[in-house]
Amino acid sequence: MEVLILGFFQWFWNLFGLWDGIWSWFHHVWPLAWTLMCFVAILVPLLVGVAYMPYFERKVIAYMHVRLGPNRVGPAGLLQPVADGLKLLFKEVLVPTKASKMLFILGPIIALAPALVAWVVIPFADGWVVADIDAGVLFLLGITSIGVYGIIISGWASNSKYPFLGAIRASAQMISYEIAMGMALICVLMVSNSLNLSDIVRGQNEGLFAGMGISVLSWNFIPLLPMFIIYLISGVAETNRAPFDVVEGESEIVAGHMVEYTGMAFALFFLAEYANMILVSFLTSIFFLGGWLSPVSFLPDGHHWLAAKVSFLLFCFIWFRATFPRYRYDQIMRLGWKVFIPICFAWILVVGVWMMSPFNIWK
Amino acid sequence: MMEFKTFVFYVLSAIMLVAAMRVITARNPVHAVLFLVLSFFTAAGLWMLLEAEFLAIVLIMVYVGAVMVLFLFVVMMLDIDIERLRHRFWSYLPLGAMIGLLMVAEMALVLSGKYFSTEVLPGQSMPAGYSNTKELGHLLFTEYVYPFELASVILLVGIIAAIMLTLRQRKDSKYQYPLEQLAVKRNDRVRLVKMPSNKEPSAGQGEQSS
Numbered sequence: 001m002e003v004l005i006l007g008f009f010q011w012f013w014n015l016f017g018l019w020d021g022i023w024s025w026f027h028h029v030w031p032l033a034w035t036l037m038c039f040v041a042i043l044v045p046l047l048v049g050v051a052y053m054p055y056f057e058r059k060v061i062a063y064m065h066v067r068l069g070p071n072r073v074g075p076a077g078l079l080q081p082v083a084d085g086l087k088l089l090f091k092e093v094l095v096p097t098k099a100s101k102m103l104f105i106l107g108p109i110i111a112l113a114p115a116l117v118a119w120v121v122i123p124f125a126d127g128w129v130v131a132d133i134d135a136g137v138l139f140l141l142g143i144t145s146i147g148v149y150g151i152i153i154s155g156w157a158s159n160s161k162y163p164f165l166g167a168i169r170a171s172a173q174m175i176s177y178e179i180a181m182g183m184a185l186i187c188v189l190m191v192s193n194s195l196n197l198s199d200i201v202r203g204q205n206e207g208l209f210a211g212m213g214i215s216v217l218s219w220n221f222i223p224l225l226p227m228f229i230i231y232l233i234s235g236v237a238e239t240n241r242a243p244f245d246v247v248e249g250e251s252e253i254v255a256g257h258m259v260e261y262t263g264m265a266f267a268l269f270f271l272a273e274y275a276n277m278i279l280v281s282f283l284t285s286i287f288f289l290g291g292w293l294s295p296v297s298f299l300p301d302g303h304h305w306l307a308a309k310v311s312f313l314l315f316c317f318i319w320f321r322a323t324f325p326r327y328r329y330d331q332i333m334r335l336g337w338k339v340f341i342p343i344c345f346a347w348i349l350v351v352g353v354w355m356m357s358p359f360n361i362w363k
Numbered sequence: 364m365m366e367f368k369t370f371v372f373y374v375l376s377a378i379m380l381v382a383a384m385r386v387i388t389a390r391n392p393v394h395a396v397l398f399l400v401l402s403f404f405t406a407a408g409l410w411m412l413l414e415a416e417f418l419a420i421v422l423i424m425v426y427v428g429a430v431m432v433l434f435l436f437v438v439m440m441l442d443i444d445i446e447r448l449r450h451r452f453w454s455y456l457p458l459g460a461m462i463g464l465l466m467v468a469e470m471a472l473v474l475s476g477k478y479f480s481t482e483v484l485p486g487q488s489m490p491a492g493y494s495n496t497k498e499l500g501h502l503l504f505t506e507y508v509y510p511f512e513l514a515s516v517i518l519l520v521g522i523i524a525a526i527m528l529t530l531r532q533r534k535d536s537k538y539q540y541p542l543e544q545l546a547v548k549r550n551d552r553v554r555l556v557k558m559p560s561n562k563e564p565s566a567g568q569g570e571q572s573s
Contacts, residue, residue: 100391103394103397133416134495134496134497135416135417135420135495135496138417138420138421138424138496139420141420141424141428142420142421142423142424142427142428143423145423145424145427145428145429146423146427146428148428148432149400149432149435152432152435152436152439153397156393156439164439167439168436168439168440171432171433171435171436172436175429175432175433178428178429195496330539334541
C-alpha cells in the first residue's frame with residue numbers, strides 16, 4: 001500500500017521532471033506524512049460510520065417496533081445525521097456556574113480520545129494496519145481502560161448529583177467488566193500464542209477444518225464459545241449500552257454524567273459511545289470471528305469479510321437494546337463478578353489442560 | 364543538533380516534573396489525583412522511550428486504568444477540608460524533609476554505584492524483530508518462576524485479607540438467592556382455587572365494593 005502511493009507520487013512528479021528534487025528533502029517527512037494519511041483514511045470513515053450509527057439504530061429499532069423511524073430529512077431520512085450534527089454544532093456549550101471549568105471541558109475530550117487512538121493496532125486486512133506491534137492486545141487493554149476517566153471527570157466536574165451518581169456507577173461497572181474482558185482475552189492469547197492482532201487472525205486460519213477448506217470451523221469462537229459469549233456481553237456492558245445502560249439510565253438518574261452537557265460537548269459523549277461500539281465489534285470479530293478471513297476457502301479473504309462481521313455485531317448491539325429490559329445495578333455487579341469471572345477462570349484452566357493434552361488442536 | 368529522542372525525553376520529563384509538583388501543591392485533592400494520573404502516564408511514555416513497551420503498557424493498564432480510578436472514586440466521596448490539613452504543615456515538615464533526603468540519598472547510591480552506572484548497563488538497542496514482551500514472559504516463567512509464584516501468592520493473601528477485613532455479615536440484611544429464585548416452580552408461589560362463578564353476592568359486600 002505504502003509503495004503504491006509512493007509510486008503514484010513518483011509517477012506524478014516525474015511528469016514535470018521534479019521528483020528527484022522533491023524526494024531529496026521529502027524522504028525526511030515521508031514516514032510522518034504516511035502515518036497522517038493512514039489516520040485520515042481510518043478516522044474519516046469511522047466518524048462517518050459513527051454519525052450514521054444512530055440513524056441505523058433508530059431505523060432498526062423502529063422496524064422492530066413496527067414504526068417507520070426517521071424519514072423526513074432527505075430521502076428515507078438519510079440526511080438526519082447531518083441535521084442532528086448541525087443542530088448540535090450551533091448550540092451553545094453551557095458551563096454550570098459552580099462547575100470545575102477546565103475538567104468540565106476535559107471530560108468529553110478524554111472520553112472520545114481513547115476510542116479513536118485504539119484504531120492504530122486494528123488490522124483491516126492482511127498487512128493493513130498502521131502499527132503492527134507485538135504488544136497490540138496489551139496496548140488495546142491499556143488504551144481502552146483510560147476511557148472511564150472521561151466519564152468520572154465529567155461526572156465530578158459537573159458539581160451536581162445525578163452526574164456524580166452516574167460517574168460512580170460508571171467507574172464501578174467499567175472496571176468490573178474490564179476484568180472479565182481481559183480474562184476472556186487470556187484464553188485467546190493462549191491459543192494463538194501471540195499478542196499481535198494480525199497473528200491472532202492468521203492463527204485462526206490454521207487447523208484441521210481450515211485445511212479442509214472450511215475455516216469458519218477453525219475460528220476461535222467454536223473452541224472458546226463461553227469466552228466469546230462473555231466477551232460480547234462484557235463489551236455491551238463496557239460501552240454502557242442497553243441492557244447495561246444504568247450509567248445514564250434515564251428513568252433513574254436522567255442522563256447520568258451527561259446531564260449538564262449541551263451542544264458539541266454532549267455530542268462528544270455521543271460520538272465516544274458509538275465509536276466504542278464499533279471498536280468493540282471490530283475487536284470481537286478479530287479475536288473470535290476470524291477478522292478478515294473468509295468462512296470458506298473458495299471465496300477470497302479481504303476487508304469486506306471484516307466489514308460484514310462488524311455490521312452483524314453492530315446489529316446485535318441494537319437488537320439487544322430493542323429486546324432486553326434494563327438490568328438492576330446489583331444484578332449487573334453480580335453477573336460480572338460472580339458469574340463471568342469464575343467462568344473465565346474455569347475456562348482458562350480447561351484451555352490450559354486441553355493444550356497440554358494429546359487432543360491439542362492449536363499446534 | 365539534538366537527537367529527536369532526547370527532545371522527546373526532555374518534553375516528557377518536564378511534563379512529569381510539573382505534574383508531580385502539582386500533586387503535592389494542588390488545593391483540591393481530586394485535582395491532585397488527576398495530576399498523579401498524568402505523571403504516571405508520562406512515566407509510561409518515558410519507559411516506552413527506553414524500549415520497555417511491556418512495562419509501559421502495564422503501568423497504564425494497572426495504575427492508570429484500575430488503581431487510580433478506584434483512588435479517584437474514594438477521594439471524590441470523601442469530604443476533605445484541605446485548609447485544615449494544611450494547618451499542621453510546619454510540624455510535619457522536618458519528618459517529611461528527612462524522608463525526602465533519605466530517598467534522594469538512596470537514588471544517588473543506586474545511580475552512582477557500580478551495578479547501575481551507565482557503563483555497566485547495556486546501552487545498545489535491540490534489533491527490530493525483538494519482542495520485549497515475549498522475552499519478559501519467557502524469563503518470568505523459566506528463570507524466575509519461584510519468585511513469580513511467591514509474589515502471586517503474596518498478592519492473593521493480600522486480596523483475601525482485604526476482603527476478610529471489610530466483610531461484615533449482618534444478620535438483619537436481606538439477600539437475594541438467584542438460584543433459589545430460578546428454581547421456583549409455579550406451585551410454590553401460586554395456588555389455584557376453584558370457585559363457582561354463579562354464587563349470589565351477599566347484599567352488604569356488594570355495596571362496599573362499589
